[in-house]
Amino acid sequence: MYGWVILGDAATRRVNGQEIIITAGKSGNLGAAIRAWEDNERHRMAYELGNLGRLVNDALDRLRQARDS
Numbered sequence: 001m002y003g004w005v006i007l008g009d010a011a012t013r014r015v016n017g018q019e020i021i022i023t024a025g026k027s028g029n030l031g032a033a034i035r036a037w038e039d040n041e042r043h044r045m046a047y048e049l050g051n052l053g054r055l056v057n058d059a060l061d062r063l064r065q066a067r068d069s
Contacts, residue, residue, distance in 0.1 A: 004034060015041075 004011040009024040011034055022037050024030040 006030065 004013045004022075009028070009030060011022045011030060013020045013022075020037070022030070022033050025033055027033070
């Protein structure tokens with residue numbers, strides 16, 4: 001939960017220039033809500049990095065094929 005500013009039953013954090021606000025929700029557990037958001041963000045970033053890696057690999061393969069032709 002590093003980097004979060006906790007204000008009562010809400011927490012805020014700036015990520016990539018955007019203010020993120022997390023509330024405790026129905027569970028009333030702010031820590032669990034923050035961990036859930038961080039887990040979702042971690043999975044999203046891994047997915048996007050995987051997609052970027054595939055794009056780079058495809059571009060490199062095309063360059064190699066063009067060079068070898």
